[in-house]
Amino acid sequence: MGKYWHVLNIGLQNTLVYRVNFLFRASFGLVPLMAVISVWRTIYLGKSGGQIANYELTQMVSYYLVITIVDALTAVTEDDWQIAADIKDGNISQFLLKPMDYLAYRFCLFGAGRLVYAAVALVPTVLFIWCLRDSFILPPDAATAAGFLVSVALTAVLQFLFSFTLALLAFWVLEVATFIFIAFAFEYIAGGHLFPLDLLPPAVAGVLDYTPFPYMLFFPVSVWLGRVTGEALWLGVLVQLLWIVAAYGLARCVWNRGIRKYSAVGG
Amino acid sequence: MMPMSRESKVEGREPDGVSRPALGPRPSTLGHYLSLYAALWRNSVIREMGFKTNFLLWIVVEALWFVLQLSFIGVLYLHTDHIGTWTKWQVIALVGTSHLIQQLFTALFLTNLTALSEHIRTGKLDFMLLLPVNTRFLISLRQVDLGGFVNAFSALGVVGYALHRLGHTPGFVQVIGYLMLVVVGITLHYSLMLMLTASSFWTVRAQGIVWGYYNLFNIARLPDEAFRGTFKVVFTFALPMLLVSNVPAKLLVDKLGSPFEILLLVTLAVLIFLASEILWRTALKRYTSASS
Structure with missing residues (x-):
């Protein structure tokens, strides 16, 4: 176990190098966020009832703000490219010889990256939320906050396993970027990045609920906003766990097959 | 060491340049640049055709993200029938126009501009400075991303369909004006992006900015x-x-408040283009090459 602490430590030090880059990323990311909030404000202005699909304006604004928080904590940014590059350049050969599991190694690096990113993004994000504090909703009670933390942790694991498995495509194809972008596009819309999924026609939202995507973003955000409570919350967490088990199984299976195919180019 | 070695390289290269009469004595005419650009196009086509599947997949990626944006608008308009005074199909025409401009910009400039910081970091820019062409021309237009043109067509299709749904047939002048404003828009994006990437002369790594x-x-x-x-x-x-x-979208759908908006866009585009030229020259002056 100790060796993975070392990996985490090295990961922290390595990603700290990119802190300015992260700061830019986090700050620039606030611009489209501001834009989408403005669009919603304008829509609510023209709306007499003051509610859209059971969202008050403050809830809608908070939805996007919480997305930013969850994203900072769980989104995979560089890891998938690095994994694909490791495979393509033959760097994974060393992991086949060392008593170190590549998936666990990568998970530590992912964790380190998220810690650094979240720490750097904290300042601009908190400032931004402070400016919008009138429209920002906190979790209604401690139990909800706890539920949120649990679901965010599970979201991070799910996000990682999803990207890890996708990056393993590099065993079979030379250029994985397009596949990653295609998968990301699905995740972007079906995860609730663009808009809350309950804005969709119920039939579509119902179908999406059978995919892992809503559990990679929409679910924790809904928990924060107090829209999923009690039994539904724990049921959702259970579904997240099931998806994690499935994703882990798939990742292992793909890895084993990939290794058999692997020819250590340039290793 | 660096400026010295650059000069000596220039001298060392001179006979080589002379021995190639095809380039002509003082190649600065428009015709010459057009033929150069044609050669760059040929190169890009050959390169793209080397990776056909990848080429097609990138088109799929871009199309998918376009559909994503359109579906966002679609979902918004499930719950409202106007944003300000904009109706659904007017916004669709706007999204299409934006995509058109973005894709043409991508096709012509994007890969080149994002490569600039890498050229600076690796010192490759030295070689470009040595070539007997305008360096800005070369770093801006070296590669053409053909997929962008395909995607631009789909954007045009969406704009056309939106106009059809609006029941609006734009006049000839409107269409010409629209196309000209699209060109202005591309120039504007190009100038801003060039300024941003030129900042890598100072910071070296500009990915965050890009x-x-x-x-x-x-x-x-x-x-x-x-x-x-x-x-x-x-x-x-x-x-x-x-x-x-x-x-441009407002001009096309008859939504323009006053011609003042067109004037403002064109003026700003010209100003920003000039600013980018000044910044580019300043940046080149202080360029001292990497390592070597």
């Missing part, structure tokens, strides 16, 4: 009436993202 520009694109496709206050002022007058596709 990535940031991608976020600015995202604003351009939203209707201007959704914004007010500081945000609107900044993104109208300083970084005219709220003009770049809004003005």
Whole structure:
């Protein structure tokens, strides 16, 4: 176990190098966020009832703000490219010889990256939320906050396993970027990045609920906003766990097959 | 060491340049640049055709993200019938216009501009400075991304369909004006992006900034009436993202408040282009090459 602490430590030090880059990323990311909030404000202005699909304006604004928080904590940014590059350049050969599991190694690096990113993004994000504090909703009670933390942790694991498995495509194809972008596009819309999924026609939202995507973003955000409570919350967490088990199984299976195919180019 | 070695390289290369009469004695005419550009096009086509599957997959990726943006608008309009005074199909025409401008910009410039910081970091820029062509021409237009043109066509299709749904047939002048404003928009994006990437002369690694520009694109496709206050002022007058596709789209769907908006867009585009030229020259002057 100790060796993975070392990996985490090295990961922290390595990603700290990119802190300015992260700061830019986090700050620039606030611009489209501001834009989408403005669009919603304008829509609510023209709306007499003051509610859209059971969202008050403050809830809608908070939805996007919480997305930013969850994203900072769980989104995979560089890891998938690095994994694909490791495979393509033959760097994974060393992991086949060392008593170190590549998936666990990568998970530590992912964790380190998220810690650094979240720490750097904290300042601009908190400032931004402070400016919008009138429209920002906190979790209604401690139990909800706890539920949120649990679901965010599970979201991070799910996000990682999803990207890890996708990056393993590099065993079979030379250029994985397009596949990653295609998968990301699905995740972007079906995860609730663009808009809350309950804005969709119920039939579509119902179908999406059978995919892992809503559990990679929409679910924790809904928990924060107090829209999923009690039994539904724990049921959702259970579904997240099931998806994690499935994703882990798939990742292992793909890895084993990939290794058999692997020819250590340039290793 | 660095400036010295650059000069000596220039001298060392001179006989080589002379021995190639095909380039002519003082190649600075428009015709010469056009033939050069044609050669660059040929190169790009050959390169793209080397990776056909990848070429097609990238088109799929871009098309998918376009559909994503359109479905976002679709979902918004499930719950409202106007944003400001913008109706659904007007916004679709706007999103299409924004995509058209963005894709043409991608096709012509994007890969080249994002490569600049890498050229600076690796010192490759030295070689480009040595070639007997305008360096800005070369770093801006070296590669053509053909997929961008395919995607631009789908954007045109969406704009056309939106017009059909609006029941609006634009006049000849409107269409010509629209196309000209699209060109203005591309120039504007190009100048801003060049300025941003030129900052890598100072910071070396500019990926964060380039990535940031991608976020600015995202604003351009939203209707201007959704914004007010500081945000609107900044993104109208300083970084005219709220003009770049809004003005042509408004011209096309008969939504333009006054011709003043066109004037503003064109003026800002010219000013920003000039600013980019000044910054580019300043940056080149202080360039001292990497390592070597």
